[in-house]
Amino acid sequence: MLGALFGTAAFTLGGVRLGVPVPMKAASHGCIGLILGASIEPETFARAAQWPLTLLVLSVGMIFITTICAVYYIRVAGFDRLTATAASLTGGLTNIVAIAIQMGANPPGTVIGQLFRLTSVVVLLPLIYTRWLGASAEVATMDAMQTLSSSNLWMLPLAWPAYFLARRCHLPVPDMMGPFLLSAGFAVAGYGIVLPDWLFAAVFLFVGASIGTRFYGLKSQSLVRIGGHGAVATFILLVSSAVVAYPFSLVAGVPFHVALLAVAPGGVAEIAILATVLGVDPVFVTFHQVFRNIVLNSAAPFVLARLR
Template sequence: MPPLARHCLALAIGAAGGALFYALHLPLPWMLGALFATMAAALARAPILGPNRLRPAVVAVIGVLLGSRFTPEILDQAGAWAGTLAILGIYGAMVAAVVVPFYRFAGRFDWVTAYFAGMPGGLTEMIELGEANGARPAPIILAHSLRIVLTIALIASWFRLVQGQTVGTGMTAGAGALTWLDALLLLCSAVIGSLLGRRLRIPAPDFLGPLVLSAALHLTGLTESAPPGLLVTVAQVLLGTVLGCRFLGISSGTVAPAAALALGATLLTLGLALLAGLAMGRVAGIAPDQALLALAPGGLTEMGLIALAIHADVAFVALHHVARILLVIVLAPLAFRLLRARRRAP
């Protein structure tokens, strides 16, 4: 099949999976349904191909959406977040101290691969850093991809099935009416934000750039609108399809043991996130649900969507995920070089 037909087939499978999850009232239906449907198709070796070129536009839409939840009242809370950011740093060190040995001994990875598989950082950054230091890329790709999938599924299911919250519907509820001027402002946030993000080389530029510009527009009161609901639904289907297609070329026999390892690592990480979340509650009065979303390593975009769906503080969640990614990108290579030097020392 030509690439365009394979893209279309992947999107059709993703849309069907999203529609099924929506009909069954499952959490975050359009993204999770698309993700699991295309992941199953990829493992079954269906002739699909992920629409990766559309991902920058998709995450830009979601960035603008999350930015629309920044209100002037948020600025009054910012001073209390210094303590929670300190807790985040301690939490990141604890995750590394627990999950890296877990992959080394339970997964029998070599130390270099275990190090970059167990770090609570972004998928792309950990693959690049791991390969540059001699790690095996395939286990790192599986570890982080499955961690993201499992974290999204577990967190969304917890809020929907255990706490009874509606996760995945009404994400644009409460936004102001969308006029032509509002639409133009939001479009400029997406396009200019992406370009600035890439120019400044910030992490996740196509997401954070639009989010920051959209937040600035909403904080200054220039607009109170959000992207239309249909566009947000399409963006979630596309994002889920891209995530599911990451499993192309991987056999189900390889995924099963990797998934078992990833589940163990994810549960360990979420357990530490719960402890750190309780500490955030004691220090700054942060609600446990909000703290968990800010700490759960399920991806900045995806955790932001869940935060939006349950009406948590999107700014708090986004800030802590950005801080986590930056801390890992900066400190993980430094710590790795120090550990390698100690191991080589006589």
């Protein structure tokens, strides 16, 4: 994933325009959904009774994380309140940027701040967790790849009608949630879904490349000037996420490293695939990441409108 990210970023920063076809993006998210759904266990439903309380803690934590980061952008980077808040919101990158710029936020400040957040989280979290969990992370990765070595490719065509059904039902992130519910249904029924390891690797490559293509059109001067603040702001986001993760772990009854990934300020697809490979309770992590994404994307127009 990191190789694809840095490789495409190098080309786009060099002036080569690269893009990601929408069907390919939907297909990669669908594969992530299938992988996540296959990890559902009966115990998952028993734990779900605790999740409303963890969602409350996460909601308060999101306000804390966004505020701390926005204060840095205003006090140190000199951003106006609208741009500082837009760069600090940890929702969907495309949605937040589009809404913020339409309302008058500074485009380079918003785009570069959001890009550095997403890129830094994707780069740093695997390194942190590999060092932190040590052999456990390596074993989890190997087990995941071995589990996926068998082939159930007949499941892939079923992901498309599952996506359209989820879209028709207005489910959040339908390209991921539809296939997730499909494979989860098979898993609950006792039928294990396994996919080939090359498909798993392809999803990683695609996720990395899709982030790298977003650097196209950024000027080097703005990238250096604002990027430094973006790096510091990302560090603030990670530290404040760790602060939130501690009470979150106590309420949820999960280890701290699971709670940290559940509240991490990354993208839903990126965090979901990392949780799966690292063996860090992927269903729990993804559920809370989807909730965070829905809340922030829904609240962003109202929050940003008050700051114009």
